[in-house]
Amino acid sequence: MDAAVHDRSPQVEQAPSKGPLVYRQSRWTRLTHWIWAFTLFFMLLSGLQIFNARPQLYIGQESGFSYDNTVFQIGAMNTENGPRGFTRIFGHTFDTTGVLGWSGPPGQERARAFPSWATIPSYYDLGTARVVHFFFAWVLSATLLVWLVAGLLNGHIARDLWPRMKDFRRLPGDIAAHLRLKFHHAREYNALQKLAYGGVLFILLPLVIVTGLAMSPSVDSLLPWLNEVLGGRQTARTIHFTVMVLLVLFFIVHMLMILAAGPINELRSIVTGWYRTDPPGSDGERSP
Incomplete structure (x- = not known):
C-alpha cells in the first residue's frame, strides 16, 4: 500500500537552471554605444529641422x-x-x-514638412538646428574613428564583429530562429547580429559622415572629387537622408529584438557588461 501511495505521488519538476553570466561588453563598447545613441538622437531631430528648410x-x-x-x-x-x-x-x-x-x-x-514634436528646436530655427547637427556630427565622427582604431588594435572587430564562414553557414538557421522568436543567448554574436552591427558600423555610419561632408562647401573646395564620386551635392543629400531612414529602421528592429530576447538581460549587458547565457546543454547552446 505504501508503494502504491508513492507511485501516485505527484512528480515535482525542477525549474530550469540559469546559464552562467559572462562579461560580454567591454567598458569601451558600452561607452561608445551610449555616445552614438545620444548623438544620433540629436542629429536626427536637428536634421529633420534642416530638411524642413528645403523639404x-x-x-x-x-x-x-x-x-x-x-x-x-x-x-x-x-x-x-x-x-x-x-x-x-x-x-x-x-x-x-x-x-x-x-x-x-x-x-x-x-x-x-516634419511636425514640431519631431524637430530640434521645435520651432523653425535653421541656424540653431545647424549648430546642433554639426556639433554632434563631429562627436559621432571622432568617436567612430577612435572606436575603429581601438577595435583593430585590441582585436574586438576581428573577434566579435567580423563574420566567418561558420556564421554564413548558420545564417539560414538564425533567420528561421528569429522568425520563430527563438533566441540563442551566447557570449558571441550570432550571424544576423554581426551582419547588422557590421552594416551600421562599417557602412551606414561612415556613409552618413561622408555624405554630410560632401554637402559642405568648405570640404567641397578641398576635396572636389568627393562630390563627384557621390553623383553631385543633391545626390549626396538624398543618400544622407536615405541612410538616416535606414538607421531609424535599424533602431526600431533593434528595440523589438531587445524586447523579444529579454530586455533585462540585454540592458544589463549594455549597462554593466554582464550577460546571462543559456544553460550548458540547453537547446539554446550553440555548436562550434
Whole structure:
C-alpha cells in the first residue's frame, strides 16, 4: 500500500537552471554605444529641422524649377476641403495630413514638412538646428574613428564583429530562429547580429559622415572629387537622408529584438557588461 501511495505521488519538476553570466561588453563598447545613441538622437531631430528648410530631395548636382529631378517631397496644398499635407515619392503622392506636410494643434495647423514634436528646436530655427547637427556630427565622427582604431588594435572587430564562414553557414538557421522568436543567448554574436552591427558600423555610419561632408562647401573646395564620386551635392543629400531612414529602421528592429530576447538581460549587458547565457546543454547552446 505504501508503494502504491508513492507511485501516485505527484512528480515535482525542477525549474530550469540559469546559464552562467559572462562579461560580454567591454567598458569601451558600452561607452561608445551610449555616445552614438545620444548623438544620433540629436542629429536626427536637428536634421529633420534642416530638411524642413528645403523639404525636397533630388538626384544630381543641381536643383531648381528648371530641373525635373525630384525623387521625394513633403509639402502642403490647398484643396476643396482646405489645406492638406502630402508626401510624394517617385511621383506617387500620399495624403499625410496631420503628420507630414500639414500639422499642428487643432486650429493652429501650419505647413511644415516634419511636425514640431519631431524637430530640434521645435520651432523653425535653421541656424540653431545647424549648430546642433554639426556639433554632434563631429562627436559621432571622432568617436567612430577612435572606436575603429581601438577595435583593430585590441582585436574586438576581428573577434566579435567580423563574420566567418561558420556564421554564413548558420545564417539560414538564425533567420528561421528569429522568425520563430527563438533566441540563442551566447557570449558571441550570432550571424544576423554581426551582419547588422557590421552594416551600421562599417557602412551606414561612415556613409552618413561622408555624405554630410560632401554637402559642405568648405570640404567641397578641398576635396572636389568627393562630390563627384557621390553623383553631385543633391545626390549626396538624398543618400544622407536615405541612410538616416535606414538607421531609424535599424533602431526600431533593434528595440523589438531587445524586447523579444529579454530586455533585462540585454540592458544589463549594455549597462554593466554582464550577460546571462543559456544553460550548458540547453537547446539554446550553440555548436562550434
